[in-house]
Structures are given as structure tokens and as C-alpha cells.
Amino acid sequence: MTQQGFGSIAVLTGAGISAESGVPTFRGENGLWRQYRAEELATPWAFQRDPTLVWEWYDWRRGLIASCAPNAAHQTLVEMDRRCQNFMLVTQNVDGLHQRAGSERVLELHGNIWQVRCTEENTVFENHDVPLHQVPPGCSCGALLRPHVVWFGETLDPETLGAAYRAVEGCDLMLVVGTSAVVQPAASLPAMAKDRGAYLIEINLEKTPLSAYADEVILGAAAEELPKLWLRLEESLC
Ligand code: BJW
Numbered sequence: 001m002t003q004q005g006f007g008s009i010a011v012l013t014g015a016g017i018s019a020e021s022g023v024p025t026f027r028g029e030n031g032l033w034r035q036y037r038a039e040e041l042a043t044p045w046a047f048q049r050d051p052t053l054v055w056e057w058y059d060w061r062r063g064l065i066a067s068c069a070p071n072a073a074h075q076t077l078v079e080m081d082r083r084c085q086n087f088m089l090v091t092q093n094v095d096g097l098h099q100r101a102g103s104e105r106v107l108e109l110h111g112n113i114w115q116v117r118c119t120e121e122n123t124v125f126e127n128h129d130v131p132l133h134q135v136p137p138g139c140s141c142g143a144l145l146r147p148h149v150v151w152f153g154e155t156l157d158p159e160t161l162g163a164a165y166r167a168v169e170g171c172d173l174m175l176v177v178g179t180s181a182v183v184q185p186a187a188s189l190p191a192m193a194k195d196r197g198a199y200l201i202e203i204n205l206e207k208t209p210l211s212a213y214a215d216e217v218i219l220g221a222a223a224e225e226l227p228k229l230w231l232r233l234e235e236s237l238c
Contacts, residue, residue, distance in 0.1 A: 005236050008172050009174070009175070012092070013077075013092065015179070016177065016179060017097075023065055027180050044151055046151075047151070051146070055132070055136040059135055062114070062130055065095045072223040073222035073226040075101055079230065080237075089107070107160050107163050111150050114127065116137060116145040120141055121143070127145075169196050174199070187210070190214075194214075200216075201216045
């Protein structure tokens, strides 16, 4: 690692950062996609076909996430947020654990499992009911509510994605934590940062398609490795 100071940091997180909190990842040995087929649950077509099935799955996941607490990796990112003037946390996670830990500058690329959206009016509501009172839940206008998350085949919110591009294009250090780096467009963000000259560090249990681009690959658990990395970086920050 160079000794120059880092003035601007962008972080991309994925399901792996919440794994040690007890939230299942999607891919890998114990991942959700081993048990469930993504196209039957995480697509707009699946919801059209069987909203009850899709909502039962989200209701189960909401219950599971509600019982989980942020871990040391989430806490480390709170410290970075507080310490660095130019900082942005971009997450693919919908679990809300970054905010529960205390992170303030967070861009949720794939939405939030604690928000629901009216399928007619597109209004977004907070909903923390565990379990849901009714499955599938309905809006007061009579239409169905859906989880306010981004499914395969759906576009990401342009404002959120635009803010993520800006953060990544302007950073001089990018950390990528606990993502398989296969889902687009999120997976392209680290390469974008690297192409603009950022120093790229990846933390993951295993190598990913991104590892070849990274300046450093730290193989290990996020809750263990991120606090250690932060101790090492703190000196050269901001
Ligand atoms: C640890 C650890 C520990 C474990 N410590 N590490 C261009 C090319 C090809 C395809 C496409 C493309 N553009 C778009 C597409 C289609 C599609 C896509 O990318 N498909 C690929 C799979 C091929 N993308 C989309 O459809 C996106 N929409 C879009 O781009 O719109 C425009 C468009 C549409 C169609 C065609 C073309 C353009 C939307 C993507 C939405 C993703 N939604 C989900 C569900 C969210 C809601 C919910 O949670 O229910 O988002 S899918 C799922 O994957 C979820 C995650 O956010 C996302 C990424 O997963 P993540 O976070 O990386 O988790 P895992 O499980 O994959 O990996 C965990 C990692 O952690 C592993 O590496 C472990 O090793 C590691 N780990 N424990 C450190 N303790």
C-alpha cells in the first residue's frame, strides 16, 4: 500500500458483510440461491405469478434480519463515516444493518427490505411489522404492496445509481467488502474506480472476478479483517 493520504473513500458492500450477523448470503454453500430459485422469488414475473409466495419469502427473511445485529465490520464503517470528510458507503444489501449500526452516508442500490411500495401509485412506506399482519400486504388504495427492493430485470433508482457513480469516480480509495461481484451494475463500480486511479482493496472469504483488478485482496471474514484494515489505514486517511 502506498503511504500517500487518502482524501476520499468509497466502499461497496455485499451480503458477505452481514454474514457474521447471521444474515444468509445469496450465493455460495449456505446461500439463499442453494435453497430457492432466484427467478421464482426475486423477479417482477415471480411476483406477478405468485405474490403470496414471494411475500412469504420476504416475511421469513424480515423475521430473520430483525433478530440479527450489526457486527464489527458494520461498526468499522460507521467510524470511517464519522472520521472522513469525503466518504460514501454504497451497499447492495437490503437488510438496513448499516443504518442500524449508525452509518449516515449510505446509498442502497437494491432498496430496503423494511420499505414497501404500492404497485399502483408507487408510494413508498416504511413497514417494520414482523411478521406481516397480512400476506400479501395491501395498500389503503386497494392495490398490492410489494417489497421496495430491486429484482433481477428491474432498473436501479437512477438518482441512487448516479450518486454511486459520482462517489466511485471521485474516490482515491475504494474498499469492496463481501460481494461476489457478479450482479450488475454494482459489480462494475470497483473497476470504474480503479480505472480512474483509485487504490482498490477487496475483502472476501474467497477470490472473485474483481480480485484480478484489486491492488490488495484480503482473504478473510469481514468482521475480523475490516477492523484490522481500518487500524492500518487510519493514519493515512483524509
Ligand atoms: C464474505 C463473508 C464474510 C461470505 N466476510 N466475505 C450486464 C451483464 C450481464 C447481466 C446483466 C447486466 N446488466 C444487468 C444484468 C442482469 C442482472 C445481472 O447482473 N445478472 C447477473 C447475475 C448476470 N442485473 C439486473 O437485473 C439489475 N438490473 C439492471 O441492471 O437493470 C438494467 C438491465 C436489466 C436487464 C438487462 C440489462 C440491463 C438488478 C439487479 C438486482 C439484484 N437484486 C438482488 C435481490 C435484492 C432484493 C433481495 O434481497 O431480495 O440483490 S439479487 C442479490 O444479488 C441481491 C444482492 O444485493 C446481489 C449481489 O449479491 P452479493 O451481495 O454479492 O451476495 P453474494 O451472496 O452473491 O456474495 C456474497 C459474497 O460474500 C461471496 O463472495 C462470499 O465469498 C462473501 N462472504 N461471508 C467476507 N464473513
